[in-house]
Amino acid sequence: MPKGRILIRNGHVIDTEPQPVVHARTDVLIERGRIVAVGRNLRSDGAMVIDATDRIVLPGFVDTHRHMWHSALRSAAVDVDLDAYFRLLGQVGPKFRPQDVHIATLAGALECLDAGITTQLDFAHIAYSPELADAAVDALKAAGLRAVFGYGTPVNVTGGGKLADVCRIRERLADDNALVTMAYAPLGPLSTPMETVAKDWRIADELDLPLTIHLASTPVNERPVFALRDAGLIREKTLYVHGNGVGDDELKLIADSGATASATPGDEAGRLRRAGITTGTGVDTVAFAPGDMFSTMRAAHLAGQIAEDPRMTAKDVLRMATLDGAAAMGLADRTGSLRPGKQADVIMLRLDDLNMLTAERDPIAAVVTAAQPHNVDTVLVAGKVVKFAGRLVHADLRRTARALRATAAAISAR
Template sequence: MSKGRILIRNGHVIDTEPQPVAHAHTDVLIEGGKITAVGRNLRSKGAMVIDATDRIVLPGFVDTHRHVWHSALRSAAIDIDLGAYFRLLGQVGPKFRPQDVRIATLAGALECLDAGITTQLDFAHIAYSPELANAAVDALKEAGLRAVFAYGTPVNVTAGGKLADVRRIRERLADDNALVTMAYAPLGPLSTPMETVARDWRIADELDLPLTIHLASSPNNEQPIFALREAGLLREKTLYVHANGIGDDELKLIADSGATASATPGDEAGRLRRAGITTGTGIDTVAFAPGDMFSTMRAAHLAGQIAEDPQLTAKDVLRMATLDGAAAMGLADRTGSLRPGKQADVILLRLDDLNMLTAERDPIGAVVTEAQPHNVDTVLVAGKVVKAGGRLVHADLRRTARALRATAAAISGR
């Protein structure tokens, strides 16, 4: 469906800026792909009207970290340890052809949209060749969601071997205001020496790219943030993922640097927020975790409830999954809330489904603790309707499913 003047009428509207708040019987007006007004009894002349009665209306979810090509590896890493997981990736990654990366990325991106995730960072550590990187970018563009293609280094490839291709993809994704933009995802201090880290940081600066890296204490670098500070490499425009085993003193350095974090979700979310770090939520991988934000929000909320201090409220979690996630990715100027002037990335959830009946008494709590992907009725990205009546309207899901199954079988056979 083409984007034009759209009025979402009479919904239970949740905005997230400055803090999550719900308003009953409220309209959202969209013009030219942007939100122009939120309020009651807005004029609908010339607009396509979407009836939001018995619907929760809120900003689309923001997934700050996912290896999207893992849609072809769903449930392949259940009940194995981290070492076995990395060995699995090292075994199957080189078996992917460009057509495999394209269909796996397309299927993963469509899964995002189907579940109400309108913005997604693809930490694409499958770029063994320029052809594979191209295939991933092609798929993100085809899917129609707001995406950041984070050019990553495969786990068993020597870091730094792909710098020419990083520059090439940057030329392809030169428009930082487009629907699909770029970040750089080197291995970082987790597994590479600091001279390599410094070179990767220089490349990011040269190409004006945000950085995103996995972060943990490791034998290679037990205090990676201190190491970055000593090398003069702490900076803004850096999204740290996981922060497992990182001490409070290092978290403070991250906060002071202006960098951000992605919790996926674990119990680190509360610590990151307490340290003053803008923190979004991420799915990480469907190889061993659910692919929807509802499951991730519930996990974060439950982990936050059993934490000693501070506890995460439903409002905290919803903000992490929307506005804070957008801010963590440097996209808060265009998505993450319903503020007029922002891109119209909006989702509608059904309140008349059995699992959502009577949830209008606390729409925010219901989104975090009760809702499921099947409740997502309508999805708009930049004012374009991509899902309506519970079905994606711009994709051939049967063909995608056949191709993904064929790719998964072929990879197993290889």
């Protein structure tokens, strides 16, 4: 469906800025891909009207960390430890051909849209060759979601990123205001020596790219944030992922630098937020986790109920999955809330499905604790309707499914 003047009428509208709040029987007016008004009884002159009665209307979800190429590896790493998981990636990654990366990334992106994820950071540590990197970028563009392509170093490649190819992709994605933009996603101090880390940081600085890196205490660097500090590599435009085993004093360094974090979600979400770090959430990988934000939000909410004070509320979790995620990715000026002037990344959830009946008493809690992907009725990205009445309108899902199954079988046979 093309962009145009759209009026979403009479919904339970959740805005997330500054904090999540519900406005009953409220309209959202969209023009030229942007939200222009939110209120009651807005005029619909010449607009396509979408009836939002019995619908929750909210910003599209923001997935701050996912390896999209893993769509061809769904549930392949369940009940294994981290070492076995990395061995699996090192074994199967080199078997991927450009067409495999393209269909896996496309399928993952369509899965995002189908489940209400309108913005996603693809940590694409599959860039064994320029052709593989191009295949991932092409798929993100074809899918129609808002995406940040994180040019990633494969887990079994030493020496850091390939400068010439990172520069080439940067030229392809030179417009930082486009729907698909770029970040640099090297291995970082998780598993590489600091001289390689410093080289990768220089690449990001020279190309004016945000960084995103996995962060945890490992035998290579038991105190990775201190190692970055000592090397003069703490920088603001960095999205740290996970944070497992990282000390509170290291988290303070991150907070003081203005850098951000992605919890996926684990019990680290509460620690990151309490340290004052802007924290989003993400799926990480469908190799061992569900691919939707509802499951991720529930896991974060449950983890936030167990221990430390203050407990994480449903409002906290929803904000992580929307506005804070956008801020963590440097995109809060264009998405993450329903404020006029922002691009219209909007989703609608059905309240008349069995699992959502009576949820209008607390739509925010329902989104976090009750909703499922099948409740996603309508999805807009930058004002373009990509899902309507429960169906993606711009994708041949049967063809995509056949291609993804063929890719998975071919990789297994190689």
